[in-house]
Amino acid sequence: MSGPPLDTPGGSRAVVVDRPGHHRLVRREVPPPGPGEVLVRVAAAGICRSDREVYDGHRDAAYVRYPVTPGHEWAGTVVAVGEGVDAGLVGRGAVAEGFRACGTCERCRCGETSLCAGGYAETGFTEPGAFADHLTVPARLLHPLADDADLRAAALLEPAAVVAAAARMARPRAGERVAVVGAGTLGMLAVQLLAASSPADLAVVDPRAARGEQALAFGATAALDPAEAASANGRFDLVVETAGAPSTAASSCLLARRGGRVVLTGMFAPGATGIDPVHLSLSQLELRSVFGASSAAWTDAVRAFGTGLLDPGALITHEFPLEEFGAAVALVGGGDPGTGKVLLRP
Template sequence: MSGDSRAIVVDRPGSHRLTVGAPPEPGPGEVLVRVAAAGICMSDREVYDGHRDAAYVRYPVIPGHEWSGTVEAVGEGVDPALVGQKTVAEGFRACGTCERCRCGETSLCGGGYAETGFTEPGAFADHVAVPARLLHLLHPDADLAAAALLEPAAVIAGAVRTGRPRPGERIAVVGAGTLGMLAVQLLAASSPGELVVIDPRAERGRQALDFGASESLTPAESEAYHGRFDLVVETAGAPTTAASSCLLARRGGRVVLTGMFTPGAVGIDPVHLSLSQLEVRSVFGAPSSAWSDAVRAFGLGLLGPAPLITHEFPLERFGEAVALVGGGDPKTGKVLLRP
C-alpha cells in the first residue's frame, strides 16, 4: 500500500490526536477498507470521556464501530474479487467456534470480548482492517453515508427478532433517538395495528410519524397507556425507561431492552414482573443474523437511515463532532465523520 492514512487516536480519556502514517496492512483473512463514513454514538462519547466499563475498551484506541466503506485491498487467503465492493462489517470479533457462536449467538461469544473501535482499531480513520468473514456487502449503488448507520440498525434488527412482532399487534417504542427511529422503520414493516413512539422531545416525535409511527406521546401522556402493548421496544437507556417499559406492556406481553443503562437506573418491579408474566429480554450488540436482516432491509428500501444524519465533519474536527453527541440539543441527530 502507498500513500498516507490518517486516524483519530484516543490515548486516554479526554485526550485525542490525529495521526498520519502508512495504511494498515491487511493480515491473513483480512481486508483493508477505505472508510467512507463513520457514525459517532454515545458509546464513542463514553470512550472519549472515560465512562465506558474498563472491560469493554482498551486505550490507546482508534474508535469507530459504525461505518461503511469500500474494500481497497485483501490479505492472504481472501478473494481478490472483493476489491472495489461497498461494504459494512460486524463489530464483534466473535471466535466462531465456541458453543454460543456455533448456536448462531455470535454476540454472546465465549471466546472473550473483542470489538472494532473499542479493543481493536476502528473506523475514525481513512482505513480500517477487519476480518473478511465479518463483511456484509452492499449494492453497488448504496448510499455509503446512510449505510454507516447499519450497525445500530443491526442492533435493532436483533431486538425485532427477539421481540417477534406479529401483524396487527400493538407496539410501543420508547425513545426516538437513532435506535428508536430505526426501530420504527423496521417494526412498521411488520404491519402493526398500532405503533406508538414515546419521547419527551416533540420534534423527535413528529419525525417518528414520518418514519411510520401511528402516534407520538410524551412520557407523561404514555401513563394512560399502561398495560396496553403486546410488544415494547426500549431504546433510550434513560434511568427510568426499563421500569416504565414494563408498565406499558400488557399482561403476558414482551419487552426488549436495547438502551445502554448506567449504574443507578431504576430497577424493574419484580412483583409487577411476576404477576404480569412478562417476557423481558435485553440486547447488547448484534449477532450475524441480525446484521443480515438489517443489510437486507436496507437493500430493499425498508430501512432508510439518511434523514437521521444531521451533521458531517472531517477527521480534523473530531473534537467538535464528539462534543455534539449527547449534548442535549434535540436538533442533533446522527453525527458522521467523513474521512
C-alpha cells in the same frame, strides 16, 4: 496483499484517543491486510453515545483498551485483501460486524456471536476502528452491499443491526399494538423496521416533540411524551425500549399488557431504576435484552437496507472531517434536540 496500488500520499490518518479526554490525529502507513483480512477505505463513520463514553472515560474498563481509534459504525469500500480472501471483494462497498467473535465457543456455535465466550474484542473499542482513512477487518465479518448503495447512509447499519436483533427477539406480528420507547437513532430505526410488520398501532414515547414528529413520518401512528404514555400503561402487546435512560427499563414494563413482550435495547448505566419483580410475575411478561447484534441480525439489517425498508440517511444531521473530531464528539449526548446522527467523513 491483492488489490490495485493504493494512492495514499502522506499515509493514512486516524484519530487516536490516548486516554479519556485526550485525542490526536496521527498519520501512519496504510495498515496492510493480513491473512484473512480486508483493507477498507472508510467512507463515513457514525459517532454514538458509546464513543462519547470512551472519550469521556465512562465506559466500563473491561470494554475498552486505550490508546484506541474509536469508530464501530461505518461503511466503506474494500481496497485490498489479504492472503486467502476473494480478490473479487476489491471495489465492493461494505460494512462489517464489530464483534471479533471466535466462532468456536458454545455461544458462537449456537449463533449468538455477540455473546462470544472467547473474550471480548470489538472494532473501535479494543481493536482499531473507523475514525480513520482506512481500517482492516477480518473478511469473515464483512457484509458486501449493493453496487449502488449509499455508503453515507450505510454507516448506520451497525445500530440498524442492533434493532434487527431486537426485532428477532420481539417477534412482531401484524395487527399488534406496539410501542417504541426513545426516539434517538435506535428508536427511529426501530420504528422503520417495526412499521414493516403492519402493527395496528405504533406509538413512540419521547419527551422531544420534534423527534416524535419525525417518527410519525417514518411510520409511527402516535407520538407520546412520557406523561401521556403513562396513561396508556398496560396497553401494548410489544414494547421495544431503545433509550437506555435511568427510568425507561421500568417504565417500558409498565406499558406492556399482561402477557406482553418487552425488549430492552438501550445500554443502561449503573444506578438505573430497577424493574419491579412483583409486576413482572403478576403480569407474566416476556422480557428480553439485547447486547450488540449477532451475524444473523446483521444479515437482516443489510437486507432491509437493500430493499429500502430502512432509510438511515434521513437520521443524519451533522457531518465533520476527521480534523474536527473534538467538535463532533461534543455534539453527541449534548442534549440539543436538533442533533441526530453525527458522522465523520474521512
